[in-house]
Each structure stands twice: as structure tokens, then as C-alpha cells.
Amino acid sequence: MEKIRLLDLDTHELEEFVASKNLPKYRAKQIAERLTAGASFEEMTNLSKDVRAMLAECAVTGIPEVADVKRSQLDGTVKFLFEQEDGVLVESVLMKYSYGYSVCISSQAGCKMGCRFCASTGIPFSRSLSAGEILGQVIAVQKHENVRIGHIVIMGIGEPLDNYDNVVKFLRRVTADEGLNVGARKISVSTCGIVPKIYTLADEKLPVTLSVSLHNPFDSERSKIMPINKKYPLDELFEACRYYTEKTKRRITFEYALIAGVNDSKRHADELAARMKKLKLCHVNLIPVNKVSGTGFERPDRKNIERFAGLLDAQGVSVTVRRELGRDIDAACGQLRKQTAEERKAAEAAKTAGVAETVIEKPDNG
Template structure:
């Protein structure tokens, strides 16, 4: 008999699943699962008989560390193995305000953006809510820390795994669970417009981050295939709707690629596109990587780009590069582990 994924259940679902148990006992089980136990035997305040019953019927999703790389700046890159053997990546970062983790939402990705390693490996499957939780829990256990911020920007497109991601958000923010508030969570998408409208209806107080990377369709069509389905104007219209509905500022990710999207005209066009929107532009110096031919913009070009954006009324910063010496960009480590080449994620 195939075992049931117990860690993906909400308290209400768990009570319905275990109707013969007292409510306080179900709450204990939920609490243990969200403290990151990997075995029912670790639930020490529950009887051996109940633990045996749970072990016979249910599975606890885990993220086993296969590789761990620690950067000179303290950033940690994890290669995790799921219960079924699939490999995913997470990155743990330390800031002045605490620890932040970038987690994966899928095994691989369907989007095939030209500068991203994950899409080069193809798509295997969606991650379950429990598997997203496990990445956070295992990093906390490994480093003996408390993670306060989560970024859904690892392997995969979060909005392509919409239902599981929403369930994860509900679980990770639950007061009886890890209790990480929505304002401490950022969700990054390459621009699935229909799901942005769906997410706006939920009025969650998370930060929506848009992987834009180009100010027009001509450039974005070449680098991001998703733009052929929803163009820049459709995407930005959805973003304006999202901002109005939620009252939240949107972050636009913009990977600076020398000679592709970093000239003055691109900066002016981007400023015009975002004019009047509650937004922030996060410029990302892309890695110099193999097989793409892409080169990162130099510091002078980055400063010039920001200057033009600011004159056009847009706030912008250059994202601090962390973990470059350990291939911290998504997809790089898993491809090398499998024998492939690394790309920027």
C-alpha cells in the first residue's frame, strides 16, 4: 500500500484524517511534523502504538543532504535528495536581519529561459508542499538556526505549481507550524499572467517578484519563451492589477547581460514601462557562464543603468552577489552532480 503524505496536510485535514484521536493529540502530531522530524519515532510524547500506526500508513517527506558547499561569504548551497531520489537545490543566506533561504518548487523547470541552468535539465515533476517545507526544516536543523525569510526562486516556476505552492504558503505561515509570516516570503515568477490574476484574488501579503529581464518583446522573446504566450504589456498590466488589489510593491528582477539588455535605451524604455507603478527594480549581475555566450555588465554600466532608471522615477539597486564561488545560482550544482554544465539561474 502506498503511504500517504502526512506533512502536506493542514490541521483541519489532519483532524479529518485521524478522527478517532483527540484534538490535542492531532495538534501534537502537526507540531512535530513542522519542527522537522524525519521519523515518527522522534515524536516522544506520543505512544509507541500510535507511532507504529502512523509509520505504517503515512510517509514523512524529507530532504536529505547529498552535497553541501559553503561560500567564503557564509552562503550555503544544498543539493537535496527527495524520498523518491529526485535532486533539488536550496541556498541559505545570512543577512543582518537574519537567515533567508531560497527554495525550489519543482524538480527541473518547463520555462527554458536561456540564461537559467534549471531548464537545461528538463522537467521531472512538481514538488509537494511537504517537500518545500523540508528544505527549510533541513537547513535549519543542519545549521542549528531559525530561518526568518523564504524566497521561492530556486529550481522551477512557482506559479506553474500553483496549488502546491499555495498549500505550502498556508502551512509555513501557520501559527502552530513554522509561523513564518507572509511579509517574510517572496515569490518569483517569470510571468504566468493568468496565475498572477489568481494570486491577486488571494490578497496575500507576500512580495511578488517578476523575472522581467527585458523592457520589450523583441529581447524578452529571445531570452524567455514565456513571453511568446504573455507579452510584456500583458504581464505589466497584470502586475498593476496585483499591486492595486494587494497594496504591495512589486519587485522586478533584471539580469544585466552585456550587449543584450543593458544599454541606455533599454534603461529608458524600462523606466517608461514601469512609470507610475509601485515597484522596485533589482538588477542582477549575471554570471559569466558556459554555452550561452552571455557576459555580465561591468560596474560602470550598472551604475549608468540605475542612474537612468532613477531619473525616470524608478527605484533600483544592484543585488549583492552571494555564493558565486560555490555555484549558488539555481540549477548549477545539480547539473554538475549529474555531469552537466552550469548556467546562471
Template sequence: MYNILDFNPEKLKQWMKENKESEFRAKQIFDWIYKNIWDFDQMTNIPKNTREKLKNSFYIEIPEVVHMYKSKLDDTFKFLYKYKDGNIIESVVMKYKHGNSICVSTQIGCRMGCKFCASTLEGIVRNLSSGEILAQVLKSQEQIGERISNIVLMGSGEPLDNYDNVMEFLNSVNAEYGLNIGQRHITLSTCGIVPKIIELADKNMQITLAISLHAPNDELRKTMMPVAYKYSIDEVIKACKYYISKTNRRITFEYALVNGVNDTRECGFQLIQLLKGILCHVNLIPVNEVKEREFKKSSSNNVKDFYEMLSSHGIETTIRREMGSDINAACGQLRRSYLESKNDLKGV
């Protein structure tokens, strides 16, 4: 049995052909799925014998909503979803004037070990399939009753550590009779897996690549991100320049400001020298505090000073608006809190 959401339109057309069915049925099936009909028996324009074939070969896995949290501060929704194997992931929907954005998870847990992220605390459980990532978008659209127009792959997991499934997901959401979300409305965030950045560049996609940089030199980055032991900043920057040369797309460098660690003027000047002349912008992020980690958020004055330092040297810089801070909307926090509460109940 296959999760039909793991099939892109062309792959389902091929299945139809091999099973002596009309290829156009593939489009009909996806039309139903994207209208939130997730039961083959409810697809009334599909012949009964075709539906039986589908039920014998496929299932449609849409995760169960464990909890939905709505921020009292802004239009942010956080969903805890459970897959059929019992694993929990989280997705965040943020409403803006220009449309609805979703931050999806690509893995259950994460193996990257970044010191400021709750997702990595217990390592990785498994990769999500392309259909399981897609299902987060479909279920979230159903829950908020509105279309999602922007996708950010910045939830739990490292997208480029699940490269093949993530590429298949991108093809599905970009498909004309899928979600039909343009590549320029998709952002993929990575901690900097250099060979995969180069491989992605060679695909010449028009998605936005966001690099979790968080430090201007290797010594400091190693204390925050274990991936820095494998790939130096010079290697990451070289891969980024290659990505820009292939796609002509601006890179986003994410920089989580940690009090007394990477928010000094010296770090600011090093970052300016590192990024000078690169088609990029810097997204400053006041770090989300994780109780198991020692990192503390930079003061608002330090954030402002860092912003002004970069801006005054011609580097386009933004300060990320904190969304859903009252509902633990940062990556991995809510899932971990839920799992801890379940474990506590087992001990009662």
C-alpha cells in the first residue's frame, strides 16, 4: 500500500496507465484531494471499480490534529499533528496581509545538533516522506479555512538531510494541478550542507535559499552548530555564491542573536567583511530561549545596534518579527513540551 500523497501527478498518471485506467483520472483524484476529500469513496466522478483499485493500492494519510494553539498576540496558529505511526510533528501557520504562510517540518526530530534549537535535543527519529510534508499544508488549510500561499521549510528537521523527499515535495506543491504555489513563494532553510546546496543550485529552481549562519567565524560557529566541524564558513559561502550564480536568486542569511555570544560589535564587523559584495540579505533573529540550553536572547538595544551596524555598511538587514511567542511557536518547542507531558503522565 502506498500513500497516494507520495505520488506526483505524473507518477499517478503512470500508475493509471499500468492499471488500464484513463490517465485523466489522476487529475480528478488530485482535484478531490485538494478540495479536502480524503476518502476514495467520496470521489463521486471516479467509477466504482476504479475506486476499488485505488483502495487496494493506496491510502491517503492526513495527520490527526493533536492540538491547535491560536496566539493571543497575532494571527499565528500552531498545530501538533500525529501520523499513523504515532509520531508527532508541528507546523505553524502565520497570517499576513499578503497571504498565509506555513512553516513545515521535514523530519521528526533532527540530527544536526544546533545548540539553540529544541528539535535537536533527542536526535532524529526518521525522515518525513514527501506526502507527509504535503499533508501538513493540506490539513492546515482545512483547519484555518483559507488557502496557504507561501511555504517555509524551516520547522523541525534539516531539509537537505532529507533531500530526495523534499525535492519531491517541492515538485508536488509547484505542480499546476497540485497546490500550484510558485517557487518564488517557497523558502528552504538549511544549516549549510555544502554538497546539497551545490546539487540544489544545479536544479536552477527559483526558491529562496536561507542559510542558518549564526556566527561570522568558524571557531564561534562550532560552539553553536556541530555542522561547522564538517563544513567551514568559507565552504558555505563559496556554495552560496555558486547558488547565486546559477539561479540569480538572493540568499538569506539567518543570524540568531545570542546575548554576549555573537551579538558583539566585533562579530558585526566580521559579518560585514564576510558578506561584502554578496547578493544577500541578513535576517536577524532574537534567539528563542530553550530551557535545556544556556543561550539567552540579546537585549533589544543590542539587536538594534547590530541591525544599524550592518545596514550602515550597505548590507540589507531585517529583524524577524516574533510570531506566536505565547504559544511556543519556535521550532521544536511545542512538540517537546507535549512529549514531556505524556511521559510525566506515564509516571503517575
């Protein structure tokens, strides 16, 4: 019998579940409170032993196992590798800002979008995550680090709008009073540009920030690094963005990973500025690209990054250069998962070949 994942259930569904087990309604509230705190069934000491045993038999919490933790010595950024019940690996990154803690979470195990500069591209797509598995990352990070997370970005592994229903269910759960109660305005949903879903999201009445991975303002060039652009070219993408800003009155953030010699010229800055000026309610976030092995992409030097930002600023475009966090732990999405997946594959191959087993380091939970 397949076990039910309790974090997937909203309040009403959890009440139905406890009723199906002949338990009183108040048990649903007790379970939900402990789930939100990241408790395992053994730790749910507000429930009787019998109820805990029954839960362990037919359900799992949905809180993922911590498979690895990397902690930056430079700025306290903490990168987590989480393992779901079926062994799939996803990453989350906890960052500390002046305004509090922010977590970047994954929506899928792997990604089908194939952006050339991304570490998620080199490893096969496993599956999409359920709403509970997305929520479980936030809860597990809060519990592990004993912090309260105030901001969430769904910008880790995966394309959130390719897992639309689960992501929207997650958004409703995480913003609910009885959930983690994170303000919708403090949540960013990232997309590489799945145009029809931008329209659908605009109509959800969820005032989250939409964050669009743009990376190039020219169709022919963007299509070379982001295959999604062949399906939904820039004019269609910007029309959907215009609709989003009109419906939600929210400013859209455009992520622009600066790659030396690829998209960092004056020609690129001018075209980008022209598109931004037409849209109005927008902001450009420049990200000096992280070096990902095998891509051959390099970040521009500091002077060129500032020159590019200056060109946008001079044309009245709101622009910032993303502060780099966790540089010493390769905090870009997908890198830790890729490394661990490769290590596990090597360990499997070594086992099959009958040679000494590669040891995968266990997490430092302290």
C-alpha cells in the first residue's frame, strides 16, 4: 500500500484523513502543528503512542532527509541536499540578508528546460515534486537551522511553471495562516518563460513576484542558450509579462546572467533597456554567471559588470547586481545535486566492477 504524504494535504484534506481513521477532528490540527514544526512521527508527542504507530504505518510526513549540508565560511549561506522518500535528490539554499532569512527551493528533481548555462541541465530529469515536498524543504531548513524564514524564492532546481498545479498548491499552503504564514509578496516564482502559465498565474489572485530568466534580449541569441525561446519567443513572453503586471500590479524581476562575450555588450544593454522601458513595471537583476563545469561560460570582470549596469541605469531602468552569496560552496542551483548524483553513479559503477566502494560523505548535522 502506498503511504500518504501528510504534507501534501491541506487543512480540509487532513481532517478527512483523520476522520477516515476514526480520530476526532482536533487531531488534524495537532498533526498539522507538529508537521509545520518539522516533527517526525516519533516527535509528535502531543499524540498518543497508538496514533503515532498508526500514522507511521499508513503515512509519511513529507519532510525530506538531509543528505548533505555545505556551509559557506564567507557569509553563512547554507546549502542543503535533500533526499525524498524514493531517493530523488533536490537542493535548497538558505541565505541571510539584512531583512532576515530567505530560502531558495526546488520545484522538480531535475529540469527539462535545457538552459545551457545551468547545472541542472547535465543530469536527467527524475520527476516533479508534490506540493508537500516543496513545502517540506522550507520546513526542514527552518528546523535544521532553527530560524524563521521570511522570504522564499522558487528558483532552485526545476521550472516551477512546468509543475504548475503543485507549485500553486504549495503557494496557497505556505501563505495560509495555519501554514507557515509567509506573505505572498515575499515569495518569488521564477520561470524561463512558459508563456501560457504566466497568464494562468496572473489570474490566480496570488500577489507573488514573478521572476523571469531572460539572459538575452535577442531571439536568435536567446534561443541558443534557452531552448524554451524557440517555443515562446520574446514578443510573446513580454506580452504575457505585460498582462501579469496589469493583473497583479506587481513589478516583474528579470534575471540576467551576465556571460562574458555572450550577452554583456552595449548592443545587449540597449536592447534590454528598450524592452524594459516598454514594460515599465519591471526590474533587472544582473547575475554574474556562476562557472558551471562543461559549459565554457565565464563571468565578465567587475568593470564590465558595472559598465553594463551603468548603461541600463542611464536609460532609466531599475537595475541591481545580485550580491554573491555562498561562492565558496558553489551555491548555484543544481551543482551539489549534480556532484552527488555523479558520485553515486561512480560508487555504483565501482561496486559493479568489484572495485573498492566510493564513500559518499554523510551530512554534518551539527
